[in-house]
Amino acid sequence: MIGRKVLTVAEIAGADREAIAAGTPGAVLMERAGAAVAEAIAERFSLRPVCVVCGPGNNGGDGYVVARLLAERGWPVEVRALAPPTTPDAQAAAAAWGGELAAFDAPLNARLYVDAMFGAGLARPLSGEAAAMANRLAAQPEAVVAVDVPSGLLGDTGAPVGPVVIAGLTVTFHAKKPAHVLQPGHELCGEVLVADIGLADTPSNLIENGPDVWLAHFPWPAVNTHKHARGRLVVVSGEAWNTGAARLSARAGLRMGAGLVTVLSPSEALPVNAAHLEAVMLKGFDTEAELEQAAADVDAAIIGPAAGITENTLVNVLALARTGAALIIDADAITVFRDDPEELFSVLDVDDVLTPHPGEFERLFPGVLKDAPERITAARKAAQRADAIVLLKGADTVIAAPDGRACVNTNGSPWLATAGSGDVLAGFIGSLIAQGMESFEAACAAAWIHAEAAELHGPGLISEDLPGLAPAVLRRLYEGRVG
Structure with a gap:
């Protein structure tokens, strides 16, 4: 039943905090999350140019890890940063990437895109460059891999709050969230892969049917x-x-x-x-x-x-x-x-x-x-x-x-x-x-x-x-x- 549990954004955040309090640094959890996304990409796609779009928070930090690991595998990778990273773990992940940053609004010429702008905790509509990027990515969902949830989607409701990325594959961590199972989020996420990043089992009375x-x-x-x-x-x-x-x-x-x-x-x-x-x-x-x-x-x-x-x-x-x-x-x-x-x-x-x-x-x-x-x-x-x-x-x-x-x-x-x-x-x-x-x-x-x-x-x-x-x-x- 563990694989069928559906957890709220707060429950997942609580599991993260418990893991960190128990001795697993947040940077390690971020590394595991990014590795899970990179592995999913390598398993499902042939070698091709990848553009990783990173936001300023920990979702963006996951994106920097994805970029570094794919580049180490020999994939052509470019990174676009919506804004400089604002959390210590994301800053460390960006430094470890170490590569150049492409202009955020430059033409999109890659064959695969990783959406790591915003995760499930987003509480406001995308605006400005983020909204423009979401609309550009939504036009080619088969080429988009979302980290956690497609940016612009509320993790606890499955409802977009404005422009939203549409993904062909979404990689989330520990358990699905309501956004992955409720419409329209379920459709916007495409295939959903749940990756184990080493968090403790979390009780839940909400499950996905099967x-x-x-x-x-x-x-x-x-x-x-x-x-x-x-x-x-x-x-x-x-x-x-x-x-x-x-x-x-x-x-x-x-x-x-x-x-x-x-x-x-x-x-x-x-x-x-x-x-x-x-x-x-x-x-x-x-x-x-x-x-x-x-x-x-x-x-x-x-x-x-x-x-x-x-x-x-x-x-x-x-x-x-x-x-x-x-x-x-x-x-x-x-x-x-x-x-x-x-x-x-x-x-x-x-x-x-x-x-x-x-x-x-x-x-x-x-x-x-x-x-x-x-x-x-x-x-x-x-x-x-x-x-x-x-x-x-x-x-x-x-x-x-x-x-x-x-x-x-x-x-x-x-x-x-x-x-x-x-x-x-x-x-x-x-x-x-x-x-x-x-x-x-x-x-x-x-x-x-x-x-x-x-x-x-x-x-x-x-x-x-x-x-x-x-x-x-x-x-x-x-x-x-x-x-």
Whole structure:
């Protein structure tokens, strides 16, 4: 899990200070950082002219180390200094470089550029020559290697505060920062390499999503497993003319491994659902009491996909909450509580999952996303307020738990921007919870698998494709579960 941790700028700075206090000079840490960048360049690029652009702080100091080490390897290197170095370690690194400095605003004629102007701690917009350089480098990101973060990007939010460098490769140290995993920073950084510079392990409850986060807890069936032991999942259908979304969720749940999946359908919608279901079972209900009885013995229940923004949906959510099943509340079942979110929160617990997109999030948590510095803080606040897992959808989906844990999904796929993909995600989450996976880990796993499945298909994807793509992702995970 160490490689998946995401640390704030302050946490990284604290780790630096602890290392220095323990006897590792700052100059040694700078040398290690510069060496990591130089090594990454040598491994990924053929010998070519390099221009290293150095700022006045320690990020610039790292750049001077990169320049010296590449030159010692025989690379043609020029250095451009935005301003003279201002910290003792950067001054020492500049002196060790010892070479000439090219004019900062001279034409750019190199084939590779190292951006070491400003690191993740930048708190103000780039201006003057720095802004002009950022704009020049942004025009050729494939030729740019950023040190720590691209200059102009806020390390704790992933948001630029003005002109910003765009990099093809970013080398950071010890751990990723929010800027590396949140959009638009994730895209602006290009490939991100985390280099170990000898800092002590730093605790964190923020992680980047990936199989190593949850694969050890994935509910693979044993040789003697039977369908009744693989979880019972129900999905509540909408009215007769709005049934497809629930069937998408149900099919997704079945593909993700739930042993028994049932669509609970209003009686008038039974014929429509029956005409389209095969392995997914079907059961009718007409009242909230009948729904509560039908879901009395299930492990997880999904409600919201095309449920309708009606009083019936509201009372059906409350009925399901009385069963003790883990709830996955999506779409209309979120919006129906917009006038009284506390009514929903009062019946939730930490096993339940809310899956809002930003618009639905605003309806339940007015102003929280707008007022937060970034999506991680917003999702955490929402999870604490609701006392449930919150999965805030987006290109950088954030999953947060009431205890402060948060996970950012970085494999988001643009092909998921199609009607019904969220219904499939709800089915994946519900299935994993029904099979006994802890809700936070289930939401993380489902979000990652959902995006991987979309990438397998690519252009032309529609939501109906996603359940059928999941087995290829599951096979890959199954084969990699050991070791």
